[in-house]
Amino acid sequence: MPDTQLVLEALSALSGCTMEQTDGASVITPQDFVNVVALKEFYRQEGFKELEYPSLGTLSLQEDGDLYSSPMPLAEGPHNPEPSGSLRPTVKINPQDFFHPQYDYDFTHVKDGDRKFLRGNEQYLRPCGWNRVALRVMQKYDDGDAWLGTGSNAWPVSYHGHNMDGSLGIIWTRKGSATDDPEFLDAAAAALVDKGQTKRGRGVYSTPDVKIAEKYCKKFKSKVDGKTYQVVLQNRINPEKREQCQREDVWLVFVPEGVSDVQKRAIVQEAIRPYGLLLKQV
Template sequence: MSTVDKEVLLEGLSALLQTTVKPYNGLEEKSHLDELTLFNILEIALTKYIADILLQQATVTSFNSYVRQEMFVDMDEFFDPPFDYDFRYTSDNSICMRGNERYKRPCGWYRFALKVLNKYPDGNAWLGTDGWRCQSVAGEWPVSYHGTTVEGATGIIKSHYRAGPRKQYVRGIYLTYDIDQASGYSREFTSKKNGKKYRVLLQNRINPKMRKVCDRPDYWLIEVPEGTSPAVEKEIVEKSIHPYGILLKEV
C-alpha cells in the first residue's frame, strides 16, 4: 500500500472507535500518548464494542467519560508493518485451522498488523507461528472477526444465541470466524483523503477457554453476566480477546 493509505488507516481507526484518531508527532502533551499505549487503545475499542452490544447506559456513560473527542497514536508503537498482509487480491478457499477451529482468511481485505508481541501477560503462544500454514500449532487461539454496530449486534443476539429454557438472550461480546458474516456488521466510512468508501474490522484471537459456541456454530460468545462490575468486565475482556490486526476493504 502507498503511504497515503496510512491516513486512510487512521480514518478507519477513527470510524472503529467513533472518535478522531491522529498520529502523535511529539508536539502533543505527553498525557495524550500515555492514554494511547497499545493495550489502552485496544481496551478502549473493546469497551466501545461492549457498550454497543450490551446497550447498557451505564457502560456507555463510562465509555463516553473516558474517551477524548480527539486521540493521538504513536504509529511506530501501535502498528507492526512487517506483519501487514495484503489479502486484497487473494482468492483462497483452502480449509485452514487456527486454535483447532476453522480459519477463514480475510480475502479482499488489507490487514494492518498491531504490535502485540510481548504485550500480554499470557505470552505469545496465542498468536501461533508466523508464515503460511494450514494447521494449528500448540497453544494458539482461534481467529475471530468483529466490527459490530449497534443495529448489527442486536441482530446477531436475536438471531444466533439463546440460552436456557426461558430462551433468554445472553449478555456479552459476539464474534465470528467467518469474515463474510463479520463484513455485514462492519463499520463503513468514506475517506476524506481520497473519497473512497471502506469497511473496517478488527481481527482477533479468542481464548477457547472463555468462549461459548452459539446455536449457530460460526458465532461465538464471550459472556459478560448481568451485574458484572466494570473492573471484572475489563478483566473478562482482557483474558478473552486479543486484537492483532485492523482490516480495511474498499467497497
C-alpha cells in the same frame, strides 16, 4: 502499510474517537482499542448513552447514522460540527508503537479456494479480499506470544464488526414477538448452549467468518482519497472464555450482570486480543 492517515481514519470510525498521529507515546494500546470498541457496543446494547474509559474520559454511545452509514467527518465544518470534545475525545497514536508493518498482509486479491488453515486446531478463514494492517501486540502480554501463533496452543481467529453485538442485542429485546425482519433469524446466534439450557446472549459478539463481520462492519469515506472503505477488527479469542452459540459462526464472550466496569474491561481483555485492522474498499 496503507496511508497512515487513512488507517487513523479507520480507527476513528470504529472507536468514535478522533485518532491523531504523534511522535510521542500512544495514549492507548491495541488492547485498549479493542476494549473500547467491544465495550461501546456492549454498553449501547445495555441502553447506556456514554462510556467512561481510563485515559480517554467520556465517550458518546450515540450512533452517528445507520449501520451502514459513514461516520461523522473527522474535521469540523459549518455543516458538520463535531460532537462535544468530552464525548469524542482526541486520541494520540504513534504509528511506530501501535502498528507492526512487518506483519501486514494484503489479502485483497487472494482466493483460498479449498485450502485449509488452522489456528489453535480450529479452522482459520482468512480475510480474503481485505488488506490487513498489523497491530503491535507481540511481547505485550505476560503469558507470551503463543496465543498469536499457529500451533495447537494458539487462540482461534475471530472478527469483530461494528454494532454486531448491538444489533443482536436489539433482536434479543424483541425475542418472542412477531416480526417480518429477516435479521430476526439472527436471534438464534444469541441462544447459548449451556448444559442444555438456553440463556440470554449478554456480552460481546464476534465471528470466525469475516463475511459475517462484513454484514455488520463500519463504513467511512476517507478524506485522504475520497473513497469509501469498510473496516473490521481481526482478533484472537481465548477458547476458554467464549460461549458456544447455536449458530457456529457466531461467538459470545458472556458478561454477567452485576459486574463492575473494571471487571467488564477485564473480561474483554482476558478473552479478546486484537492483531489486525482490516480495510476493504467498497
